[in-house]
Amino acid sequence: MQSKQREMNFDWRKNIVYVVFIIIFAFFSILLFDKGFLTTTNILNIFRQTAMITIMGVGMTFVISTGQIDLSVGSITALSSITTAMVLRSNLGIILASVVGLGTGLLVGLANGLITTKFKIPPFLVTLGMMEVVRGLAMWITHNAPIPIINQKYNNLFGLGNIGGIPIIFIWTIFIVIIGYIVFNHTPLGVYVLATGGNEEAAKYTGINTHKIKLITFLISGILAGFAGMLYAARMQAGRFTFGDGDELSVIAAVILGGTSLNGGKGTIIGTFVGSLIMGIINNGLIIAGLDVSQQMVVRGLVIVFAVAIGSKKD
């Protein structure tokens, strides 16, 4: 009946990210074939450039699926790149540096989660404030100066290295996507996240501690943003307060473009991955096509609007 019709519409919407991906990829492949868009080097380059957005996107998918948002991820990458670099500067080892980098994200996520659930303040406002606080901290503790990382082992492990010709940063990305996919699709947590976002009251009536679930999604988002910061640090061989500036918007755009509902209750990790690749391909293609930064911004902005338009369309 009418339901069937709606369902078909929805399937189309659900898969639109893949259609868009193929169209954009084909478009640039043909248009920029002579300029080397399709070369292995360039494709790997795209993966490298989108790695952090994808990793943060995995966490953001959890957050948005519960009907919340996390605007602090970009700032977290900056702070965690700095805390990691500081530990490395003191020669305390890669393991401690990693713990501190991830812990930085975890702590900010914890603050986000506790403030939203305990004081019932909308996540938009809490994380907007936290975005400022965290980047401010990053500037403050470094006096706006980058902290170089001379530990090449660290830099190779998290940013610059290759395994069999594949950039290590890409391997990390795939690892996170797979773990995220399994947790999201095959564990109770994933189901509880969608239940909380779909209908929080009904989830409560089913014995789900929805506050705890919301808090956990902020922890996941925080840790993954912390990890993205570690990757930034390794790739740039420094911790720096400017890292991840504006990333939160690219991440949210990638997640929504991927098919996760801004209203909560629907989410897809693979969609986020593809959404993030779409953003990367557009950026990369436009650079190769010779557009300057201002023009790239215009196109990217339009893509974000497009993504949100799809995401906020009621089903």
Added chain:
Amino acid sequence: MKEEILRMVNITKSFNQVTVLENVDFDMRKGEVHALVGENGAGKSTLIKILAGVYQPDSGKIFINNEEVKLRNPIEAKHRGISIIYQEFSLIPTLSISYNIFLGKEPKNRFGIIDRGKMVLEAKKVLEKIGLNLKPESVVGDLSTGNMQQVEIAKAILENSKILIMDEPTSALTEAETEKLFNIINLLKEKGTSIIYITHRMKEIFQICDRITVLRDGKKVLTSEIKDTSLQDIIRNMTGRNKKIEVLREGTKALNKQSKTPLLEVKNLSSSNNFSSVNFNLFPGEVLGITGLLGSGKTELAQTIFGIEKKDFGEIIIKGDIAKIKSPKDAMNYGIGLIPENRRTQGLILNQSIKTNAVLPSLKRFCNFFIIREKEVMNTVKGIIRQLKIKSKSLNEEVRFLSGGNQQKVVIGKWLIYDPDILIMDEPTIGVDVGAKSEIIEIIKKMAEEGKGVIVISSELNELLAVSDRIIVMSRGKMVKELQREEIENEEELQRAIQTA
């Protein structure tokens, strides 16, 4: 015979090759109340939506005042004097009554500024017309459900509606509010407004309606004067089978049930403003009915036992031990399940599949090291779909696409899978068709036979009488009567017990 105001002829409508309405005729006379009934999925709402201009019929004609009309959209239907009062009201809670009923057609002065004085005055007139003394300045969000509905009606009157469609208008009303609604309906009748009255409550049809049309599987099976028909007649036409509403539970053997240790003892339980000093026991194999008018505290009592509302004092004792219940999860760990009053907002996650909804409370049981055993989940859910005869395309179908009865079966199914010792059901058959209703009653009986304790909270008295071993009557937050099933002769007697409480 009164003059005919509406005639729908040979209306046919399909969605994706599924015929939802087939050659349906329907007519309305001026100033009549016409009941439109049928099980869920019979085509009532499609017919109504065609009349309201939401859907276009594939074939068939619509005449208003003997003139053929095309209702291409809701605005055209409104212009022809057709208004719907939906179950979920379309009011804006933050605005006042007068703003709401004038929404989109506010009287303005010559500078284009809203003429508030005039608006309030006109609103007052309309409200008085249907015998309401509400203040036009009151904010709608502060009103009771009954008053909100009255504001909706006032809005329709202001739009000069000739045909008013009421979709389950009493489902959220108290007895007194229902009474008031019936007064308004009678007033509207006198003024020549025709009303299409959709309901699942047979009793109301005989109270307020002049004629009845029954739909079954997209076809019209009966149109009759109310005085020429009977309850049995209507039910037979609706279900297509001669199904009696069962009034008595087979030999209630509550006596020996009560000799065992109670599954649940509630002692002196109180929750601020909601109820106080509630005491009762629930024994294994027993169905305990709780009834009372709206505001009696029966729903809050269930929510407190289930850990949603906080208790102020008193004890909940499970199988002889004092239970500390602070959240639904605690209650579930003590083996309590709750089927909430509102299945759409509390019972189900509408945009999730049958499968997800059905296993949600029991998910942990289906896990190996956090990974869900998908196959086992599917088999379990398939089993419950078969057992409860849930009509669906697949177990991955989103529950919002199911009919009310099937949605409620999913809610029941999720608790059957969880398998609690004590199941509390709050209005388990509300908005459910007659067929599903008797199936749900059978499920309740079966649970009791298996030695579980079931609490059924309901305002449908025949349903309570059909399943309960004992019935508690609540009023204004107090337990006022506890009756053994055998003590109650019939529905009227129970109704009297509630009314005189």
